[in-house]
Amino acid sequence: MATRTSTDKNSARASLAVLALAAALSGGAASAEAAATPPGIPPGTDLVRLREISADLRCLVCQNQSIADSHAGLAIDLRNQVVKLMGEGKSDEEIKQYMVDRYGEFVLYDPPFSVSNAVLWAGPFLLVLVGVWVALRAIAARAAAAPAAQLSATQRESLEARYQKSANEG
Amino acid sequence: MPANLRVILPLLVLAALAVVFVIGLQGDPRKLPSVFIDKPAPAFSLPELAEGQPVVTPESLRGKVWLLNVFASWCGACGTEHPHLLEVAQLKRVEMVGLAYKDEPADTRAWLEARGNPYSRIAVDRAGLVGIDYGVYGVPETFVIDAQGIIRYKHVGPVDQDFFRQHVEPLLAKGTS
Known part of the structure; x- marks a missing residue:
């Protein structure tokens, strides 16, 4: 979970770095910044930080999009609110708390571990442990119940006789 | 494991999952x-929609049970619940405050005039x-919201005819006793 989030952030950082580089090459970072700034967001906003914060906030109307990716009216309002709080010097934690105070923990894509969501966090690991336990038991039971198949003496003689016969004929 | 249990157990697990999913879908x-x-x-x-009126604040409603209904002329489901809101208003037992959400005042007025x-x-x-x-x-x-200004219930989506009886009346009864 943690690694996924940090990779996302790194890739967001990387893509913005590429944008900035392209802007510098094409002459004038200011003009390109204006082009990259979504409408309604004041110039000079730390877009990387805005992207990082809003990527962690769920759009309440379109529940499988973050407010960074969504164009729904409420998502835009909430993103503007993030910009405003950033401008007031609020920390990332304070901004996320602002959203949680209004919309509940559901608004976070990476909610902190708590009693109410412990099953979700621990469930997959418990299931893997149960699976390993079942598999080990099944293997042990099979090994104990079925020793390697043995031919009886008569079966062996009959097989050998047939083999000899076919070898002679061939 | 007995052979018949081997057959029955997966079916039981499937049935249990089906029950969980059906409940989840409700x-x-x-x-x-x-x-x-x-x-x-x-x-x-x-600001109040009607011009020349004082601003609307929750403090000004302190001391009585009131409803805050968030609506807009562009909201389709608001038309669905509107008859039920009118019924509640006719009872004259609770103050109903509208919050015209992200709407043009002219559109709000026209919408209310029609309905x-x-x-x-x-x-x-x-x-x-x-x-x-x-x-x-x-x-x-x-x-x-109760007389002390505490939110006691929140309804998302259109209210139905049972809304007042289920969620408002109990608070009114508590206030008078």
């Missing part, structure tokens, strides 16, 4: 537990910022 994933229940109604001060106005006061929240303070994510939403 709920509406858009309905979220509100963080506002039993919390004070956030303060705001908004009837159940509200005693209408606060105009054009920017939707008060909506954010109230955690509004799906219009219509209705908050039931």
